[in-house]
Amino acid sequence: MRVALFVTCLADHYFAEAAADTVRLLRHLGCEVAFPADQTCCGQPAYNAGRLGEARRMAEHTLGVFAGAVGEPGDPAASDAPAAPDGPAATDAVVLPSGSCATMVKKFYPRLLAGGRDTAPPTALADRTFDLAEFIVHRLGVTELGSGLAGRRVAVHQGCHALRELRLETEPAVLLEGAGAEVVPWEAQEECCGFGGLFSVKMTAVSAAMADRKLDTLPEVDWVVSGDGGCVLHLDGRNRARGTGVEFVHLATALWRGVAGDARAAEGSDVAAVRDAAEAARPLEAR
């Protein structure tokens, strides 16, 4: 399967390694990954602020960048066209390592570009765009990723857009468990972390208190895993300011660590030692 990566502005600049792990993971799962070079920001910051003119310009730019990257469903040209890794080649799907930005493309673009929620027609891009976990579970049909995360206790922070707009209620946990991790129940798992983009800047005390509620209820875990970089920036920012001292890991990185650990184990190495070495060699960009 040919996939165009929409890396998102946040992952491009703040979670570059998690974005690279997204590529590694997709390739490991048999996908050919293209990266259309003219992609920028999906426009959600402007959309959420109510600046629809700016949001529309960014949405139209993004649609232009990815328009060539998606054929019609069932269109043989979509998978037969020659792949140009940097260009807008025809691909089967657009994948984002962010549930929130995926929601922008899938749910909010049709509203934004149609000008009203009652009349929004789905766009070709909306139908073929996926959050990473959604893509792996539902498009690739993969839930087993080996046992490389065996012994890892993780908590899952569910981003609000992935959870309530895309209804990805179990997918991140299914994949983590599918890689051998133990997903520990967290009473605030489905609660908003308080990021909300502009909200975290405008209502900073409330936003921080919301992060505190998440951090205060965290169970004993090795990692807190989330499929959304925005949530991680905010939660980990608060985590580091308070010195709560838990490690935040993007879902792509967590899954890739599992897969990579598994691959080395298959070569006969000591699993734990290799995994620790792999981690030491790739420190979290967010720290």
Added chain:
Amino acid sequence: MHTRIRDYPSRSSEIIRDDPGVRDAVTGATIAFDQKRLQGYAEVDADAWRRWAEGVKSHTLTHLDRYLAEAETQLEANGAEVHWAADAAEAREIVMSLAARHSVKSVVKGKSMVAEEIDLNPALEAAGIEVYETDLGEYILQLLEEEPSHILGPAIHKSLQQVQELFADRLGSEPGGDPDTLARAARRVLRDAFIQADMGITGGNFLVAETGTVALIENEGNIRLTTSLPRVHVAVVGIEKLLPRMADLSGFLQLTARAATGQPIGCFVSLVQGPASHPDDDGPEAVHVVLVDNGRTDVLAHEHAWEALRCLRCGACLNACPVYRQTGGHAYGYVYSGPIGSVLDPGLLGLHEAMPLPFASSLCGACEDACPVRIPIPEMLLEWRREAQEEGLTPWKERAALKGLASVATRPGLYRLAGRIGSRLGATGVARGLPMLGEWAADRALPQPSRRTFRELWRKGIE
């Protein structure tokens, strides 16, 4: 009504910083309510109920003129008097003139958000009339001279200990009594008030047009007494509270209770149609229904805001809201707080008056999932934000930043350059470049940009 909405950012931080007990009490109580709602929804086909209720309410609102006229005719046929109040001042004057006409010296009140909205208590008290709030939560707040913090649980921000101390001090109850003991202490005072009262004032959960019936839901029994013991009953009801037929009521009574507390139905449901028809019958001699507009027709006429008028005042959106949970209702500065307040208040008061409430949300969507009449609160917040931007009600720094983002994001070359510069400058450099990050950094460690952007990694080749 005087509002303190504008102070939301500072009041919310003050409450979080200076009064942490509020956050603890509100978080604990709302999570308990929310879990009960989830359970209450799970016992029925809640999605089907909610779609049905949304349909009935939307239909009623789009034919409001017809149903209001029908309700008036029916109420009058039942022997009740109907009064129309265009705004809060008119509503107050109507109630005050009724009090004068019926020689009222003492009033008992059931919990009513509309009464709060029209500032009724101060007007009654200024006329020398004794006013007793008879809902336990409202009574607590009356003693404390505070405003309600939650549509359903007005004293939700108070801890048990605070109520124990208050009642020991003011009512002479034994220190440290359990909730039953405290309720008994309040009851001793309120029973006398019920017997003394000349007038009972309530709101109304529903007004059935077909039969002219005001329906009231409660758990404490105080509304039953308020509507039946005093000589005069006045129901102050917003014009959006209509239901077309008696056959609709049963479903709404059950849905409201499930959404609010997870109960199958409220412990008491009072149906008020008019005064006692015979002097020997129970019930008041006179029943007055005051129908209050106070901005509602403006909301109804608004392209997006009208959907907020479906609201049943169940409080489910407040209970589900992680923003509301941090502060309770007082931070919002108006009687309707939380998610529904943030979409309703701009419609009732005008957007300019209600700033910055549309921005007091992370748009997490929990409210919409909880709402029994499926009010699309996040989308409505976005519509208010759009209007606020168009009317220039947002800070210029923010507008400039987003214009800048759009300029850069529609020019890929410039975007790549900016990204590279950002990654070379590091966190501090980026913060210096973007003024709004200063506020972020007050509570959080600054985000560290990756040393190489993803596209640089991609160009080098990802192994």
